[in-house]
Amino acid sequence: MEVGLLGGGVIGGGWAARFLLGGTDVRLYDPDPEAPRKVGEVLEGARRALGRLTLAPLPAEGALTFAESPEDAAEGVAFVQESGPERVDLKRELLAAASRAADPGAIFASSTSGLRPTLLQASMDGPERLCVGHPFNPVYLLPLVEVCGGERTVSETLERAAATYRAVGMHPLVLRREIDGFIADRLLEAQWREALWLVADDVATVEEIDDAMRFGAGLRGAAMGTFLTYRIAGGEAGMRHFMAQFGPALQWPWSRLTDVPELSEELLDKLAAQSDDQAAGRSARELERVRDDCLVSVLQALRTHGVGAGAVLAEQERAWFDARPRPPEPEDLGRPLRLHDARMLPEWVDYNGHVHESRYLQVFGDAADALFRLVGIDQEYLAAGGSYYTVETHLKLRRETAAEERVHVLTQVLGFDPKRLRAFHALHRSSDDALLATAEQTYLHVDTAVGRASAAPDALLARVARIADAHAPLPPPG
Amino acid sequence: MEVGLLGGGVIGGGWAARFLLGGTDVRLYDPDPEAPRKVGEVLEGARRALGRLTLAPLPAEGALTFAESPEDAAEGVAFVQESGPERVDLKRELLAAASRAADPGAIFASSTSGLRPTLLQASMDGPERLCVGHPFNPVYLLPLVEVCGGERTVSETLERAAATYRAVGMHPLVLRREIDGFIADRLLEAQWREALWLVADDVATVEEIDDAMRFGAGLRGAAMGTFLTYRIAGGEAGMRHFMAQFGPALQWPWSRLTDVPELSEELLDKLAAQSDDQAAGRSARELERVRDDCLVSVLQALRTHGVGAGAVLAEQERAWFDARPRPPEPEDLGRPLRLHDARMLPEWVDYNGHVHESRYLQVFGDAADALFRLVGIDQEYLAAGGSYYTVETHLKLRRETAAEERVHVLTQVLGFDPKRLRAFHALHRSSDDALLATAEQTYLHVDTAVGRASAAPDALLARVARIADAHAPLPPPG
Numbered sequence: 001m002e003v004g005l006l007g008g009g010v011i012g013g014g015w016a017a018r019f020l021l022g023g024t025d026v027r028l029y030d031p032d033p034e035a036p037r038k039v040g041e042v043l044e045g046a047r048r049a050l051g052r053l054t055l056a057p058l059p060a061e062g063a064l065t066f067a068e069s070p071e072d073a074a075e076g077v078a079f080v081q082e083s084g085p086e087r088v089d090l091k092r093e094l095l096a097a098a099s100r101a102a103d104p105g106a107i108f109a110s111s112t113s114g115l116r117p118t119l120l121q122a123s124m125d126g127p128e129r130l131c132v133g134h135p136f137n138p139v140y141l142l143p144l145v146e147v148c149g150g151e152r153t154v155s156e157t158l159e160r161a162a163a164t165y166r167a168v169g170m171h172p173l174v175l176r177r178e179i180d181g182f183i184a185d186r187l188l189e190a191q192w193r194e195a196l197w198l199v200a201d202d203v204a205t206v207e208e209i210d211d212a213m214r215f216g217a218g219l220r221g222a223a224m225g226t227f228l229t230y231r232i233a234g235g236e237a238g239m240r241h242f243m244a245q246f247g248p249a250l251q252w253p254w255s256r257l258t259d260v261p262e263l264s265e266e267l268l269d270k271l272a273a274q275s276d277d278q279a280a281g282r283s284a285r286e287l288e289r290v291r292d293d294c295l296v297s298v299l300q301a302l303r304t305h306g307v308g309a310g311a312v313l314a315e316q317e318r319a320w321f322d323a324r325p326r327p328p329e330p331e332d333l334g335r336p337l338r339l340h341d342a343r344m345l346p347e348w349v350d351y352n353g354h355v356h357e358s359r360y361l362q363v364f365g366d367a368a369d370a371l372f373r374l375v376g377i378d379q380e381y382l383a384a385g386g387s388y389y390t391v392e393t394h395l396k397l398r399r400e401t402a403a404e405e406r407v408h409v410l411t412q413v414l415g416f417d418p419k420r421l422r423a424f425h426a427l428h429r430s431s432d433d434a435l436l437a438t439a440e441q442t443y444l445h446v447d448t449a450v451g452r453a454s455a456a457p458d459a460l461l462a463r464v465a466r467i468a469d470a471h472a473p474l475p476p477p478g
Numbered sequence: 479m480e481v482g483l484l485g486g487g488v489i490g491g492g493w494a495a496r497f498l499l500g501g502t503d504v505r506l507y508d509p510d511p512e513a514p515r516k517v518g519e520v521l522e523g524a525r526r527a528l529g530r531l532t533l534a535p536l537p538a539e540g541a542l543t544f545a546e547s548p549e550d551a552a553e554g555v556a557f558v559q560e561s562g563p564e565r566v567d568l569k570r571e572l573l574a575a576a577s578r579a580a581d582p583g584a585i586f587a588s589s590t591s592g593l594r595p596t597l598l599q600a601s602m603d604g605p606e607r608l609c610v611g612h613p614f615n616p617v618y619l620l621p622l623v624e625v626c627g628g629e630r631t632v633s634e635t636l637e638r639a640a641a642t643y644r645a646v647g648m649h650p651l652v653l654r655r656e657i658d659g660f661i662a663d664r665l666l667e668a669q670w671r672e673a674l675w676l677v678a679d680d681v682a683t684v685e686e687i688d689d690a691m692r693f694g695a696g697l698r699g700a701a702m703g704t705f706l707t708y709r710i711a712g713g714e715a716g717m718r719h720f721m722a723q724f725g726p727a728l729q730w731p732w733s734r735l736t737d738v739p740e741l742s743e744e745l746l747d748k749l750a751a752q753s754d755d756q757a758a759g760r761s762a763r764e765l766e767r768v769r770d771d772c773l774v775s776v777l778q779a780l781r782t783h784g785v786g787a788g789a790v791l792a793e794q795e796r797a798w799f800d801a802r803p804r805p806p807e808p809e810d811l812g813r814p815l816r817l818h819d820a821r822m823l824p825e826w827v828d829y830n831g832h833v834h835e836s837r838y839l840q841v842f843g844d845a846a847d848a849l850f851r852l853v854g855i856d857q858e859y860l861a862a863g864g865s866y867y868t869v870e871t872h873l874k875l876r877r878e879t880a881a882e883e884r885v886h887v888l889t890q891v892l893g894f895d896p897k898r899l900r901a902f903h904a905l906h907r908s909s910d911d912a913l914l915a916t917a918e919q920t921y922l923h924v925d926t927a928v929g930r931a932s933a934a935p936d937a938l939l940a941r942v943a944r945i946a947d948a949h950a951p952l953p954p955p956g
Contacts, residue, residue, distance in 0.1 A: 010711060086723065136694035137711055144694030171693045173686060183682050183690040188704075190672040191665050195704055204661050208651060210703020212661040214786040215649045216614035216622030218699030223772030225688020225696065226666075226673055231753050232765050233488060233615055239753035243746055245564065268721055275709050275717035287710050290785060294701030297779030305771050308692040357868050358840035365836055389878075390835050395871040400929075451878070 002027060003164075004073035004080040004102075006094045008035040010042070011111050012083035014139025016064060017046030021140065022168035023059030028066055029073035036066060041285075046140035049292040051343070053141075053299060054317055070094050071101035078103075079164050081133060083111040091115065092123050099124040107160045109133030109147075114181035114189075117150030128154040131161050134182055135170075138288070141295045143171040143312045146182045169316035171309070199274065200267050206274040222298050223307055329374075333470035336410035336426065339370035344405045354400040361395060364425045364439040367409035371423060375463040386456070388421060388443040399429075399436045406430040412477065413468045418455035419445050421464060424477045438477065480505060480540075481642075482551035482558040482580075484572045486513040488520070489589050490561035492617025494542060495524030499618065500646035501537030506544055507551035514544060519763075524618035527770040530823060531619075531777060532795055548572050549579035556581075557642050559611060561589040569593070570601050577602040585638045587611030587625075592659035592667075595628030606632040609639050612660055613648075616766070619773045621649040621790045624660045647794035649787070677752065678745050684752040700776050701785055800857070807852075811948035814888035814904065817848035822883045832878040839873060842903045842917040845887035849901060853941040864934070866899060866921040877907075877914045884908040890955065891946045896933035897923050899942060902955045916955065 003019050005012050008030035016039050019026050028039065043064075050058065067073035074080050080102060084094050091110060099108065108130040110120050121127035131153050134146040145165045149158050162172035175182060181189060198204045204212070220229055227239075234242030279287065302310025330337050340363070348359040372388055381387075401407070408430050414422040421443045427436045447454035456464070479502050483490050486508035494517050497504050506517065521542075528536065545551035552558050558580060562572050569588060577586065586608040588598050599605035610626040623643045627636050640650035653660060659667060676682045682690070698707055705717075712720030757765065780788025808815050818841070826837040850866050859865075879885070886908050892900040898920060905915045925932035934942070 137707075142694050142697055144690065146690065171689070173689055173693070175682070176686075177681050179681050183676060183687060184694055186672050186676065187669050187687070187691065188695055190668040192704060192708075194664050194668040198661060198664065203655050203657050204653070206703075206705035208654075209661060209665070210705050211649070211651055212622065212624065213665065213699055213703045214701065215651070215790065216620050216662055217666055218703065219620055219773060219776055219787055220769065221691055221696030221699035222776055223692065224769055225684075225691045226670060227684035227688050227749075227753060228756060228765065229615075229769070230670075231757060232762050232769060234762075238757075238762070239750045240746060243749065268718060271721065272717045275705060278706060279709060279716075284710050284712075284716070287706065290783065291698065291702055291707070291710060293783050294780060294785050295697060297782055298697055298700055298776055301775030301779040302772060304775050305768065307768060307772050309697055312693070356840070356843065357871070358836045358843055361839045361873075362834070362836035365834065389875075391875050393835070393871070393873040393875075395839075395873060397867075397869050397871075400867075 001025070001079075002077045004067070004075075004077040004098065005029070005083065006070055006073060006080065006098060007083035007085075007111075008032070008039045009083065009085075010137060011135065011139060012081075013039040013042030014046075014135065014137060015081050015083060015111070017043045017140040018135075018168050018170070020062040020064055021046055021050050021058065023062055024168065025062040026064050027073045027077060028064065029068070029070050030066075039064070042140075045285075045288055045292060046138070048289075049138075049141055049296055052293070052345070053296045053313070054320070058320065070097040074098035074102040074106065076103060078106055079161075080106060080108045081111060082108065086113060086115070088115060088119055091120055095120060095130065096123040096125070099126055099129070107131075107157055107164070109161050111135060114185045116178050116180060117148055117153060118178060119150075121150050121152055127152040129157055131157050132182070133161050133165065133172075134185070136184070138292060138295070141292060141299070143169060143309050144184065145170050145172050146175060146184060147172045148175040148178055148182055150178055169312065171312050196267075196271075199271060205277075206271065207278040210278070222302060222309070223305075333467060334473070336412040336424075336471075336474070337371070337374070337467070338408055338410055339374060340367040340411075341406070341408045341430070342366060344401050344403055344407060348403065354402065357395070357397055360397065360401075360427060360437045361393065361439065363407065363409060363427060364393075364395075364437075364441065365390070367411055367425050368423065368441060368443065371411055371413075375467070376460050381460075382448075385447055385449040386454070387446055387448050389446050390441055391444045392442040394440040395437065396439075397437045399434060401429065401436055407436065412474055413464070413471045414440070414476070416461070416464050416468055418461060419453050421445070426477070440477065479503070479557075480555045482545070482553075482555040482576065483507070483561065484548055484551060484558065484576060485561035485563075485589075486510070486517045487561065487563075488615060489613065489617060490559075491517040491520030492524075492613065492615060493559050493561060493589070495521045495618040496613075496646050496648070498540040498542055499524055499528050499536065501540055502646065503540040504542050505551045505555060506542065507546070507548050508544075517542070520618075523763075523766060523770060524616070526767075527616075527619055527774055529821065530771075531774045532791070532798070535798055535801075537798065537801065548575040552576035552580040552584065554581060556584055557639075558584060558586045559589060560586065564591060564593070566593060566597055569598055573598060573608065574601040574603070577604055577607070585609075585635055585642070587639050589613060592663050594656050594658060595626055595631060596656060597628075599628050599630055605630040607635055609635050610660070611639050611643065611650075612663075614662070616770060616773070619770060619777070621647060621787050622662065623648050623650050624653060624662060625650045626653040626656055626660055628656055647790065647797075649790045674745075674749075677749060683755075684749065685756040688756070700780060700787070701783075811945060812951070814890040814902075814949075814952070815849070815852070815945070816886055816888055817852060818845040818889075819884070819886045819908070820844060822879050822881055822885060826881065832880065835873070835875055838875065838879075838905060838915045839871065839917065841885065841887065841905060842871070842873075842915075842919065843868070845889055845903050846901065846919060846921065849889055849891075853945070854938050859938075860926075863925055863927040864932070865924055865926050867924050868919055869922045870920040872918040873915065874917075875915045877912060879907065879914055885914065890952055891942070891949045892918070892954070894939070894942050894946055896939060897931050899923070904955070918955065 002025040005015055005028040008028050016026050080098055082094055084090050110132050117132045121130040132148040136142040136144050147158055147161055158174055165172045195209050230242050231239050299313050302308050303313050342363050344355045348355045410426045412424045414424055423441055425439045444453050445456040481497050483493055483506040486506050494504050558576055560572055562568050588610050595610045599608040609631050612624040614620040614622050625636055625639055643650045673687050708720050709717050777791050780786050781791050820841050822833045826833045888904045890902045892902055900920050903917045922931050923934040
């Protein structure tokens with residue numbers, strides 16, 4: 001599949017990263033001569049973030065080509081995403097031009113933050129093919145995309161757009177009704193206006209306002225929305241009780257929402273100066289990295305509990321794992337096997353600044369799992385009640401390792417009998433092959449239903465034997 | 479230190495948990511006869527959450543007593559926190575009564591969500607002692623507390639309230655000006671009104687509105703507030719560029735903020751029914767557990783990056799570590815030493831449902847740290863550039879362990895020389911003393927500045943020798 005992108009700014013570049021790293025080819029049009037550099041930078045950030053987000057096998061990256069015109073970007077692709085500047089006239093022009101060149105079956109989506117799709121589809125060829133697909137920054141990490149049809153949009157358009165987004169790990173939210181600002185931006189805009197008033201009235205600085213969210217309610221927002229949060233605050237009596245208690249406050253003079261602060265030069269100066277203070281000299285690029293690192297860790301945190309965006313991530317990972325082929329038989333069985341590559345994660349580092357020894361053992365455990373998969377222990381085998389358990393480990397640490405270093409494990413089978421398997425693992429830094437640690441391990445084959453040692457089945461032992469025989473001539477590890 | 483609490487509902491109970499688990503004694507007044515049960519339930523949830531949040535040594539829990547009257551709760555304590563119902567008359571009464579009984583030097587804070595402190599201090603003895611200390615639910619996990627003084631509040635009151643909150647791991651945000659709704663609730667209220675309109679107008683259900691946040695912008699909110707987020711969206715050109723691009727949208731009809739939806743029976747029915755659908759049969763208690771589990775993981779995620787509430791957590795942990803007394807010399811040196819107790823955490827469980835082998839090694843590592851502390855390796859020693867590093871481990875797993883089991887380690891010193899130390903650790907399940915695993919480890923004394931083995935100083939070796947001599951007659955481990 002190939003998608004066409006119109007616009008390569010912060011949002012268009014984010015779409016390019018989302019699709020390319022999801023394995024989809026991209027044709028991108030942006031008249032800005034700097035577009036290739038800018039998109040390249042977004043893509044680099046996205047690669048870094050995605051590599052930290054998951055240990056699942058990512059699909060092969062799609063190919064990126066730059067198109068000369070909107071028509072060129074749209075021709076022959078199945079899906080076109082428009083992310084031009086937030087101006088009706090410009091968006092209409094882009095979509096009209098692209099729609100004339102596209103296949104009749106192509107679907108169009110606009111990234112607009114709040115313009116109604118009915119306005120945008122007016123001058124298109126085949127207006128029924130257009131919907132809004134409104135993403136959130138950074139597009140390559142946040143799964144939400146609001147899907148909204150206009151007066152002339154047909155339901156098949158909404159379904160195909162949603163399916164396209166789901167295929168690259170997103171969570172499409174299809175709106176029931178066309179409305180300015182959709183859902184999320186109405187909520188964000190309400191908050192944003194109030195925040196601007198607080199600055200305009202000198203009640204708080206931009207940093208204090210940000211702190212008022214991120215040290216409090218902002219922490220909850222990753223896990224639960226306002227309604228579920230307030231339901232809990234109502235205790236067992238639930239929503240009705242909460243409304244009885246806090247409904248009246250809605251009538252109190254808590255906000256200045258009846259008008260919009262004038263964006264005078266003075267207010268703009270104040271905002272810019274306070275924002276500079278808050279950034280404390282960090283560039284947009286540095287701040288993006290902080291943001292992405294936090295988002296990655298928050299997504300992983302939610303994945304642990306199967307909640308919200310963490311559940312979306314888990315599903316995407318399962319899809320990536322399912323797409324992984326059974327490990328091929330290594331070409332040269334007569335050498336220690338390289339079955340597991342890994343990265344030392346920043347959260348594995350202890351107070352000395354080194355990777356904690358227990359994480360070495362975790363990597364060796366993953367290498368052992370890779371060996372088990374190679375000899376036929378897959379999901380089906382585990383479900384049937386057989387597994388190898390580690391009973392003894394002799395671990396030697398040779399060198400310290402820092403976060404982010406790439407490592408791999410070489411595995412040598414030392415011996416086996418029907419119930420036991422012995423292996424020797426050597427952990428190497430991949431950049432210079434330096435030996436970091438070794439582990440000699442003994443595994444016991446277990447009938448997990450009764451929790452007792454049991455003989456492994458013959459088919460599995462035969463596969464173990466092939467490797468053990470091939471490894472027999474190797475020198476014993478030191 | 480002892481604090482007095484007026485009110486033991488969701489917020490008052492949360493304060494009780496925050497103070498008690500922070501090591502502070504609490505005297506709580508609530509006329510509800512069910513208060514002890516309700517506070518007990520909040521406390522139980524908080525213990526569970528805090529135990530998962532940190533491996534730092536928590537202070538000994540404070541003592542909770544229930545007071546017969548507001549006066550009884552306030553008498554003799556240094557700090558009183560009022561969390562009564564959100565009604566000016568009730569809050570005034572509570573504060574007035576308590577202020578008459580309290581020491582003249584006691585500080586008062588109100589948990590009000592938005593009432594001005596000037597209103598609340600009117601009928602108090604010593605109104606200059608009152609400020610607002612507005613927390614967020616759950617109080618025992620979210621660090622934010624908005625501190626706001628009234629017309630008669632003196633600055634010492636604000637300082638002492640902020641110091642009290644900081645001592646129990648919170649992040650006080652002191653407001654520059656008194657304002658209805660303070661900062662956070664003005665922002666939350668703006669969003670909440672808009673959300674109610676979306677439901678009233680049938681644009682979206684409560685679940686769709688929650689999803690529109692938690693799959694998108696809500697994920698960012700834990701790490702960064704709106705202003706820093708939008709600055710990044712402006713790219714290198716920053717805030718001014720962002721305002722030029724999105725400022726005009728503020729004038730568009732994206733929200734219905736000029737009035738408040740009428741809370742008719744019909745709207746309340748709709749909210750309650752949609753909220754029931756969203757809860758899908760889960761009780762408030764179950765939802766609280768999901769919320770707390772996610773918050774714990776999100777806080778840990780932010781701690782990795784030293785950002786926002788994660789930085790507050792890290793500081794609190796350092797304080798807890800610093801407050802930990804040097805372990806007392808064990809009474810009977812002639813037996814293996816019980817220096818480390820631990821709990822198997824739920825996140826340590828692998829796909830077999832058992833604690834992953836690498837986590838056994840982590841517990842043994844913590845036991846080794848306890849041994850090192852016993853012989854004099856403290857923060858000062860580490861800062862001066864000396865440390866023991868593990869170079870070899872012989873790990874044997876005997877029994878599987880499940881999440882939440884309490885365990886302890888018995889440690890025997892096997893031998894030492896100026897550079898080396900050998901010890902044998904046995905991990906036992908505490909409930910029945912069953913042996914779970916053993917580890918024989920060799921440690922090397924290292925000059926961390928140059929990263930080389932070095933002889934340990936004599937004073938340290940003398941302490942090692944005392945234990946080694948006492949352990950010499952013990953039978954060698956199997």
